[in-house]
Amino acid sequence: MGRIDLTRLKKCMQRAEKGEALTIGFFGGSITQDCAATAHENSYAYRVFQWWERTFPKAELHYVNGGIGGTTSHFGVSRVVTDLLMYQPDLVVIDFSVNDEANKFFQETYEGLLRKVLTWKSEPAVLLLNNVFYDTGVNAQEYHNAIGDWYHVPHVSIKDTVYQRMKSGVYTRDELTQDGLHPNDKGHELLAEEIIAYFEQVRADGQEPEVEASFPEPLTENAYEQAKRLTICEICPELLGFLADAEEKKGHLDIFKNGWIGKKAGAKILFEVTASCIAVQYRKTVTKPALRAKLTLDGDSENVRILDGNFEEDWGDCLYLEPILHHGERRNHCVELEVLADEGENAAPFYLLSLIIA
Template sequence: MIVRRRELLLGASIAAGATLLPSSLLALAAPNAEMVARSVVSPGNTTRLKRVFAKAARGEPVTLGFIGGSITQGSLASEPSRNYASQIAAWWGQRFPNASLSVVNAGLAGTGSLLGAFRVGADLLSKDPDLVIVEFSVNDASADADAYEGLLRQILDHRTAPAALLLFMMWEKGGNMQSMQAPIGRHYDLPMISFRDALWPEMEAGRLAWRDVIVDVVHPNDLGHRYAASFCTNFFEKVLRQQAATRGAFTLDQLPAPLGSSLYAHVGLMPATDFTPIDRDGWELTRSQIWGPIWAITQSTARFELDCKACGIALIVSGRASSLLERSMLTIDGVAVRPMEAPNFLDRDTIVLATELPNSHHSLRLETADFPSSAFGSSGLRSLGLFDDPTAD
C-alpha cells in the first residue's frame, strides 16, 4: 500500500480524465457546522495570524505560501482555480480587496516533509511569505518527525515571522500522519485543521461517500478541495471576529526548544545546475520532463564526483533511490556509505547519507556498474540536500 499510495501521489500531478464531481446527493455544497467544528484540531496561538490580518486590513501587500504534496499542487482539481490553495487565495482577495495579494504554491507531487525541509528555503521562504499552510499528512511516514519539525522551525524562524497553519488531509480508511504531526504542532502552539477529522465520521456513519469528495484513494475532487479550503477559511473568519473584539499590539513569542530535533532546521538545497563535478564519465546535465534539470546517467558503467561544503549530505534522485543505489558504490571522503542497509531506509527520492560530518568540504563519489539502458538519461541526481552547522563561523 505504501508503494501504491506514493505512485498515486506522484502520478496525480499529470493525471487527467478522472471523475471530479460528487456521486451522490448526500454531499453538501459546503461543510455543515458539525464538520467545521470537528475540523479544528487546535486553534493554537493566533497572534501571528492576527498580525497578518492586520497587515492586510491596512491595505499592505500580503504573500500567502503553501507547501505540500500533490494535493497542495492541485492534482485532480478540474482546473487550477478549484484547488484548495486557489480557493483560499480567492477568499483572501474578497476579504481584503485593498491588499495586494501574492500566492506562492510550493506543492510538489510525491514529496513529503523530508524533501520539503531541504527545499522550503528556495521554493517558498525566499518569497518572504506572511502566512504558510503546510500539508504533508498523506505523504509522510512516522520516521519523518524530525524533518517535519525542522520544516516548521524554518518557517517560523524566517525573517518575516510568518504565521503557519497545519492542514491534515487523509488517505483511504481515514488514515494520515496526524498522530505524528499534531504533537509537533501543539509544541509550537500552531493552528491545526483536519480534513480527516471533519469528514471521516460522516463517512463511517454513511452520511457521506468516499467518492463524493475523493477521486482515488487520496486526491480530492473539486468538492473535496472546496471543503479543505472552507475548513481553513471558516477558521480564519473566527479569528477575525476575535481580533475585532480584542485589538492591540502583537507580541511574538520566541520559538521553544525543539520537541525532538533541530537537525532539519538548518538545511538547504544544491540544485543540479549548481553542481561542478570534479570527475565524471557517463553522466550528463540534461532536463527531465518531470523534474527539470538533472545530472543523469548515460552509460552502463559511470562515475561521478563532486565537492560540497556541509556537515551532512542527502541525495535527491529522479525516481526511487534504490534503482540508483543498488547499482552504485557510494563514498564520502573515500569512506563507503550504504544507506540501503540502514534499518530506517525508505525507498523514495530523498535519502540522507550522513548528518554528523565535520563542517567542511567533502567529496561525494558514485561509481555505477551494470546500469540498465532503459534508464539512461532519466535516472540520476536532481539535487543535493546539505546540512549546515549554525554554530560555525
C-alpha cells in the first residue's frame, strides 16, 4: 500500500479547529446522492458533514454534494468542475466503486478524476470510498485503490468492513439494503461510521502535518484528466432534424436537459470535434418503446454503432455513456447520429445529452 500522505487532511482539521471556513464535498453516484435513505440528512454524506460540525463547532462549514445516480468516473471527470470544484472544496470524498467496472478503462478515468481534484486551486484533501454490492462483494476497489496508493491518498473500504461483518452474521443483508446495493438508513449510518472512525483516528494522531509528497507522474496513460463535456452550452452541431432542448436546466440533478432531441426517423445531428477519446451520452428510458439511433464515426459505414434508447432495467431513466473512441488518433473527427425508423410513431424520442471528449 505504501505511505499515506495525511498532510492535507490534517491541515483541514487544524483550520477547522481554529474556526476557519471550509467546504466539505462529496462526489459519486447514487449512494452519494442519498439513494434509499429516507431523507438526505440520513445519507452517509450528510452524516459525515454533521460530524465535522459537531467536532469543530467554531468552524464555518459548507456542504456540497455532487452525487448523481447511475454515473461513473468517466462522466465524473467531465463534470467535476461544475458540480463540485467550482465551490473550492477543502475536503472531497470520492466514491465510484460500484458504478465503475473493475477494469483498466475505468482505472484510467478514475485517475483523471483524482488528478483533477488533487491539482485544483483549493488543494483539497481527498478520501476515497469503496462501496460494494452486498450480494456479491463486487466493486472496483482493487483498481481504484491502486490509483489512491499511487498518489498516497487514504481510502475507506465498505467491502473490507461492513460487508465482512454482514458475511460473518453480525448483520443480515436486509438490515443494510433492500436491493443489495443501496444502503438504507442503517446502512448509510454504518457507512458514515467507517469514514468518521478514520477521521477520528487521524485527528487523534497528534503529529504535525508533514511536507506534502511530490506529485507523481500518472500511473495509467491518463487520457481523461482534461475531459470535457459538450452540451448545447459548449458546441453547436449541425442539426438535420434534431432539435436543441430549450428547457432550462435547474441544478446538477436536473439531468435530462441541455441536450438534443430526435423525434422522427431520419433525423440527423453532426458534430466535428478534435479529440483522441470520444464518448456519447444519451438517455436510456423505461418509457418504452423508445427510438434508437445509428452512430457513424468518421464516415465509417462498415462499423456503425446502434444506440438503443430502451432501458432494460426498471429503476428509472439512465444517463448512459458509451465510448466510441479510446486512445485513437488525436485529430478532427466527425460524429453523425441518425434516428432509426423501427419503433413507430408513438415511441419516446431519442435524447442525446452530450459528447464527452478527451
